[in-house]
Amino acid sequence: MSRVILEKVSKQYGKTSALSDFSLEIPEGLLVTLLGPSGCGKTTALKILAGLIRANSGKVYFDSIDVTNLPPADRDIGMVFQAYSLFPNMTARKNVEFGLETRGVARPEIKKRVDDIFEVIGLEEHQEKYPHQLSGGQQQRIALARAIVIRPRLLLLDEPLSALDAQVRDQLREEIRRVQREFNITTLFVTHDQEEAMSISDRVGVMFRGALLQVAPPQEVYQSPINSTVARFVGNMNEIPAIVSGNSVAVLGMTLRLDDKSSFSSNSKKRVALIRPEDLEIVQPNHMGAVGKISGISFLGPLSIVEVELTSRTVVRVAKPSQSISHLVRGQQIAVVTTAERVLVGD
């Protein structure tokens, strides 16, 4: 287990900058997720950590040891890939043994460790099967076992769940977290799936266009985004035209007093209020707030999304417990309100 540091790392592909002055610290034993849209540079950062690609500048440290120029084989890492990466010519057991054999671990020790890891992932009965005889979820669990059986200093997970169906994805996500905690492995997880990032991580790093915008615990990233890009990317946001004057904002027919953290600095004159669907309330139209008409209701199980078209033509989405909105119908006139502490202002 190691503390891992990427220090001012830059990587360019021709004229395109994939990473610029990227710095990240992964504390020992924690699971940090890099979250961002496709092409934001998160996989590039992971590959630089793995040694699979070289950075143009910057340093990589494992426990204050500079590993920037070490090849992947000498970095002592475990890695699980997005694509199924089990060696097709080997059984599941042989796949798991591979990393231990290349490290010259003694046979009895290999047997003990491999037996133990198969017990941990609960696939003892599939040890002698070839990859093509296993389901996608089983293959990724074997790949996880193969990566951690070598007791790596760093575990790298490159969107390992993206090829799986929803149910298997949820199960494996929990399993990754359980195993990561059990072995206390420093882990970097890369994904574009917000739910995945929020549920599995000790810290989430939000990336955009090769830069790391914010690294914080999931709740903090969600509730206190550092800027409007993070606010927009993480979770759903309503964007409602607003007028800002000093430290107050006029939105939804109300004037709300903002604290310093609620308004992101900007030179733009066009400002919008960013409000999460669960932070809007539906009230009778004779109350204060912006009046509108319900244009749709989507039932999502415990929650429902109410789509409201305001008189200003702006459409907002309100998330409420399904039971609490059972009296609402499409076309009904209602009003939408919020409170100051739930509003962020961006451009």
Add this chain to the structure above:
Amino acid sequence: MAPLRMISVTLRLGTILIGLLFFAIPIYASSIFAFRESDGSFSAQPISSALENHELVRSFFLTMQIAFGTVLLTLLLLIPTIAYLHFVIPGARAWVEFLTLTPLVIPPIVQGVGFLYSMPTSLKSTPHALIFAYTVLALPFSYRAIDSAFSSIDVRTLFNAASSLGANFMTVVSKILIPNVAAGIFAAIFLTIALVLGEFAYASLLLWDTFPTVLAVAGMSNASTAVALSILSLIGVWLILSALSAFNRRSRGLIVSGV
């Protein structure tokens, strides 16, 4: 459903039967021609006379040497090249594939003359120079066989996975890449051997006595011996195919259809 199923099974069996007859009838006819004596009995005389023909035996061993050399050169040339193409410059694959097709469109006489002019004098004096010509001639088949094997696996991911587990380059190549493209390599070997065993135009143009050219000459004086040897060659090729296929199945642990 049952009648439809019956029609489907009948059609399938009928197609297989026609396919079998397509191959079996000429072989049966050739066997009758080669091994039946004038009194209606069968005899292995054509085979024993072929084995007594020292020129034929010598040319067979020479051709096998050339086949071995061609296979070796083909694999040494193609495996690293195709691995490099897949791993480093996948965009160039289409161009290389086009290049490998050229032996199919350039007439053998043009290739033969060009080959003669381009070979160093020291190589022109030995029939083993044909190894270079046959390597080029086999490219359309050998390249495709190995390339499609590489295409069927995710070379980059497997390479990265093995490297991240501490394997050096040679370990990755010998334990991961080669075993996973073995089916394609075996197919290339088989196709190359088959091509060398049957290639006539080049050897004849360049005046070398290989098995096919000697067999053609022998056929002019003793047709039944030539036909008997052709049948034996065919059986030999089948045996090689079956052995390679069985070996490939065992090495991969999979059921692979054909080679």
